[in-house]
Amino acid sequence: MPLKLIVLAKQVPDTHNVTADAMKADGTVNRGALPAIFNPEDLNALEMALEIKDRIDATVTVMTMGPPRAANILREAMYMGADAGILITDRHFAGADTLATSYTLALGIEKVGDVNLILCGRQAIDGDTAQIGPQVAGKLGINQLTYVEEVVNVDKKSITLKRTLGRISETVQTSLPLLITVTSSANRPRTFGAKRLMKYKKARTSLEAEQEVKQSSTTGEYGMEILLEEIEQKKKGLKSKGLFLETWSADDVGADHEQIGLPGSPTKVKKVQSVVFAASELKKVEPTPEGIREMIVELIEDRTFG
Amino acid sequence: MAKQPENVLVFIEMDHGKVAEVSLELVCQARELADTLGVTVDAIILSGTNVDIHGETIISYGCDTVHTVCDSRLEFYETLPYAKIVSDFIRESKPQIVLFGATAIGRDMAPRVASDLRTGLTADCTDLQIGDHEDKKQKKTFKNILYQIRPAFGGNIIAAIITPEHKPQMATVREGVIKLSVPDKNRKGAIKPFENINWDELQFINTVLERTIHEKKVNLKGASIVVAGGGGVASKEDFDLIKQLAATLGGVVGASRAAVDNGYIGKEHQVGQTGTTIRPKLYIACGISGAIQHRAGMDQSGKIIAINNDPEAPIFNVAHYGIVGDLHKVLPMMIKAYKGKS
Numbered sequence: 161m162p163l164k165l166i167v168l169a170k171q172v173p174d175t176h177n178v179t180a181d182a183m184k185a186d187g188t189v190n191r192g193a194l195p196a197i198f199n200p201e202d203l204n205a206l207e208m209a210l211e212i213k214d215r216i217d218a219t220v221t222v223m224t225m226g227p228p229r230a231a232n233i234l235r236e237a238m239y240m241g242a243d244a245g246i247l248i249t250d251r252h253f254a255g256a257d258t259l260a261t262s263y264t265l266a267l268g269i270e271k272v273g274d275v276n277l278i279l280c281g282r283q284a285i286d287g288d289t290a291q292i293g294p295q296v297a298g299k300l301g302i303n304q305l306t307y308v309e310e311v312v313n314v315d316k317k318s319i320t321l322k323r324t325l326g327r328i329s330e331t332v333q334t335s336l337p338l339l340i341t342v343t344s345s346a347n348r349p350r351t352f353g354a355k356r357l358m359k360y361k362k363a364r365t366s367l368e369a370e371q372e373v374k375q376s377s378t379t380g381e382y383g384m385e386i387l388l389e390e391i392e393q394k395k396k397g398l399k400s401k402g403l404f405l406e407t408w409s410a411d412d413v414g415a416d417h418e419q420i421g422l423p424g425s426p427t428k429v430k431k432v433q434s435v436v437f438a439a440s441e442l443k444k445v446e447p448t449p450e451g452i453r454e455m456i457v458e459l460i461e462d463r464t465f466g
Numbered sequence: 467m468a469k470q471p472e473n474v475l476v477f478i479e480m481d482h483g484k485v486a487e488v489s490l491e492l493v494c495q496a497r498e499l500a501d502t503l504g505v506t507v508d509a510i511i512l513s514g515t516n517v518d519i520h521g522e523t524i525i526s527y528g529c530d531t532v533h534t535v536c537d538s539r540l541e542f543y544e545t546l547p548y549a550k551i552v553s554d555f556i557r558e559s560k561p562q563i564v565l566f567g568a569t570a571i572g573r574d575m576a577p578r579v580a581s582d583l584r585t586g587l588t589a590d591c592t593d594l595q596i597g598d599h600e601d602k603k604q605k606k607t608f609k610n611i612l613y614q615i616r617p618a619f620g621g622n623i624i625a626a627i628i629t630p631e632h633k634p635q636m637a638t639v640r641e642g643v644i645k646l647s648v649p650d651k652n653r654k655g656a657i658k659p660f661e662n663i664n665w666d667e668l669q670f671i672n673t674v675l676e677r678t679i680h681e682k683k684v685n686l687k688g689a690s691i692v693v694a695g696g697g698g699v700a701s702k703e704d705f706d707l708i709k710q711l712a713a714t715l716g717g718v719v720g721a722s723r724a725a726v727d728n729g730y731i732g733k734e735h736q737v738g739q740t741g742t743t744i745r746p747k748l749y750i751a752c753g754i755s756g757a758i759q760h761r762a763g764m765d766q767s768g769k770i771i772a773i774n775n776d777p778e779a780p781i782f783n784v785a786h787y788g789i790v791g792d793l794h795k796v797l798p799m800m801i802k803a804y805k806g807k808s
Contacts, residue, residue, distance in 0.1 A: 175620025262581060285620055289589035291577035294545075298581035303671060304545055306574045320675065325543065326570040327482070331676040426586030426632040430599060430613065433624045435758050437765050440786050445771075447791025453803040455771070455787055460807055464748045464769050465691070465715065 163218040163316060165209045166269055168280035168296065169202040169237065171230040175285050198233040201281025203349040205342040209279050210241045210350065212314055219243045223268055225253060225261060231365045234405050238360035239352035246272070247365050250410040252421045258287075260424035262295030267413040269300060277319065278339040282307060290341070297339035305332060306341040359403075366407035369394045474500045475561035475634070477552060478511035478524060478532075479571055482679060485511075485520050487687070488567035488641040490527050495594060495644045496565060497528030502596045503610055505562070506530040510555050510660065512548060514541025518657050525655030527647065533559075533660040539670055542677070543571050547668040549578040555660055556583060561634050563612050565594075568638035576638050586629035587636040588614035592643045592743075592762070599630050611635065621739045621759035642687055642743035684718060684734045690747040691717030692767075694737055696760075697724030698753025698774060699793065705730040707797045708752055714801045720744070720764075722754045738763035753793050756781025773797070 173194035209220045222237040224230045225248040234245030248268050256264065269275055278297075283290035290306075297304035305323055312320040312331065320333045321340065364372070373391045377383070398404035410420055418424060445451045459465055474496040479486040489509075496507045509524050510533045511517055521532040535551055552575065556564060564579075566572035568590045580587035593615040599608040608630040614637045618625040629635040686692060693712035699705050705725065712719045720737040721730065737744055738760040749767035754760060756772070756779055764770070765784045772785035773796050782788045789796055 173619075175622065257586065258577065259581060259584065259586060287589075287618065288620070289577075290573045291580075291587060291589055294574060294577035295581040298549075298578045303669070304574070304578070305672070306545075307570060324570075325574070327680045327682060328542070329678045329680065330674050333673045333675055334671055426584075426629045427588060427614075427627050428630065429625055430628045431626040432618070435617070435622065435624055435762065437761055437784050440770065440784050442782055442785055442788045445787050445789045447789050447796050447799075449799050449803065452789070452796065452799045453807070455789075456800065456803040456807055459748065459769065465804075 163212070163216060163277065163314070164272075164275050165212060165218055165220045166272060166275050166278045167202065167206045167209050167220060167222045167237070167242070168265060168278065168292065169206065169222050169224045169233055170199045170281075170284045170286075170292075171196050171224060171226050171233045172199045172284050172286040173197075196229065196232070198236055199281055199284045199286075201283060201285075201342060201344050202233075203281070204344055204346045205279040205281050205340075206237055206240060206242065207347045207349040208308070208311060208340075208342050209277075211347070212277075212311060213241070216314065221246060221272065223248065223265065223272075225249070225264055225268070228365065228367050231368060231405055234365075235360055235363050236352070238363055239357045240350055241353065241356065244406070245363070246406040246408065248408045248413065249367070250420075252410045252415075252417060255422035255425060256420060257425035257427045258289055258291040258295055259426055260420050262292055262299050263419050263424060264410070264413065264415055265292070265296050266299035267415055268408060269296070271408070271413050276316070276336045276338075277314070278302075278337070280339070280341055282341045282343045293339055293341035300337075300339070302337045302339060303334060304339045304341070305334065308340045308342050309346045362398075362401075363403040363405055364398055365405040366395065369398060369404075472503075472560065472562035472633075473505050473508045473530075474503070474563045475508045475510065475556065475559065475565070476529070477564070477566045477572070477575075478509050478520075479567050479569060480511070480513050480517070480520075485523055486567060486569065487646075488569060488572075488639070490524070491641070491644040491646055492565045492567060492639055493524055493527040493529050494647045495639065496563070497647075499563060499594060499596060499612070503562070508533060508559060508561060510535070510552060512536075512540045512551060514538050521655075521657035523649070525657075526649035526651050526653050528653070529655055531656045531658060533658055535660050535663065537665075542674070543574075544670060544672055545574055545578060547670055549575050549582065550668055551660075551663055553579045553582045554662065556634060558662060564634045564636045566636075566638045568640045572638045576636060580636050583634070583636075585632040585634060585636060586627075587638070588616055588627040588629075589638050591616045591637045591639045592624075594637065594639065599628050601630065612637070617739055617759075617762060621757075621762060640743055642745070645745075684732075686718055686720060686735065686737065686742045686744050689718035689744070691715050691750075692720040692737070692744060692746045692748070692764075693717050693750045693752065694720030694722065694735075694754060694764075695725050695730065695752045696722035696754030697728070698755065698776075699725060699728075699730060702730050704793065707793060711750065711752075711797050711801055714804055715748075715750075717746075717748070717750075720749075722751075722757070722760045724754075751781050751785070752797065754781050755779045756784065
């Protein structure tokens, strides 16, 4: 049996140049208004998983929870070398905080079953909470090691890795199963393989397959049965070519609806504001020896120096 | 039945034989919150050796009761046993608020504890306040709850997060955002061992093959003068000018993320939301444009000098002295002027 690895990844809005306009009135994020990217540190986690796969017999599955378009990062993961992608999507997940999200992801991991190692980025750039990794490990009741920089050695039962926790760098050996979070300094994620790109750009989630069939089908309202049959055929075709991206709903993973989405989230956003800095009284200093000397004298006199 | 006291609890982190500064900052913050709420401040500290002497320090900053767990196996942090002990202590003592430092350890453990207790956690808070929350849907008002204020969305916005219906309300708080109050050596408090621990249940399953403790080379937080360089510095050689000015003024070298990303200087020098939050007497920003994330880490400085060749750079909005000009010319002038006057 190959070692079974799961990489948890998130599609995130590119948080550079964001204004308060990108926020909805209820304080949640209007993700649609921003370009969506593969969370950078999740790419480091994926790279680490792929490096393990390069060394020993292992399979790498990338799992993401998000809206249907998060399938794009699953395809990107396939271009890089992942074996499979799973999209967990359901409108009932909307508004989930880290507790509800980790509950859902843990159920997804349990549905996959017998996973040896779970990897995820240290944190996502939209929330910067760094909570999902530890909370998924907590929900699964397994050990966690955060801030991992290098996997030194791994076999079926144990793993040796290097991590930095504040001022302490450790080489730690521990048993599997385990969840690790990976930092950006761990590696440089590989680029897409050209052949893999050609192949996996045709990979489709269940939802995408359905939509494509519906759009191209000529059967009208009377042809519902035919349509469903066509969808089944399409999925079968994708599966046989390894191009099917599993798509799971809340019910597919057996989620308790009280523990997902807004109802399952203890934290609420009360208020969102733009960042406001107290404006200082700016004194313009000329970039000349005289101007600068004057400033230095002022700072010596008001005892800022010394 | 008597009502639970619902205290404010602080997890105390040890930093190589000393109480981590962020933990003392949290005790100060907890004191303020507890006074507003009319409750007391508890602290819990896990360590490998007796820590009663540190208990006194913690009390002097405003804690009422310090709970200690002392065992040689706890000398170095390990997630599972630490998280289990802290979760069990919370279950037993039922605080209404629990605070952790947003350090590597705090951010490793707090999510696990929150998940175990099935409550909310807000990461990396920069401010905490007590206030009410009206839930219009439920037509219910939650009195005296914790506003957990933090930057969100890459630091572009500030969000107030609440955990209205779950206890405890948990937060990790960034180092340096709370000002330490003056300790009161005469303050009275209790130091008590927490003994309700089932040691056989604890999983010590990590074997550390090698451990290196890095010296804290840079003391950005303790510096009264910080000279920082940013993306406007053209090369590593040019960054030497920043170092020279810092050396001349007896200051410490800081950097923006851009300078760190460019490889001019190590990450331990980074000032800002993803680096260190500081409030020195004097901050000199050289070639730093002043992204929100950077300004949030230094805008509380006593005096700020900004040097930039772009007069529109946002750093000038928080600066007290603005010099529009070329670093290569301005920095040597400053060195010369200072040497001539001091």
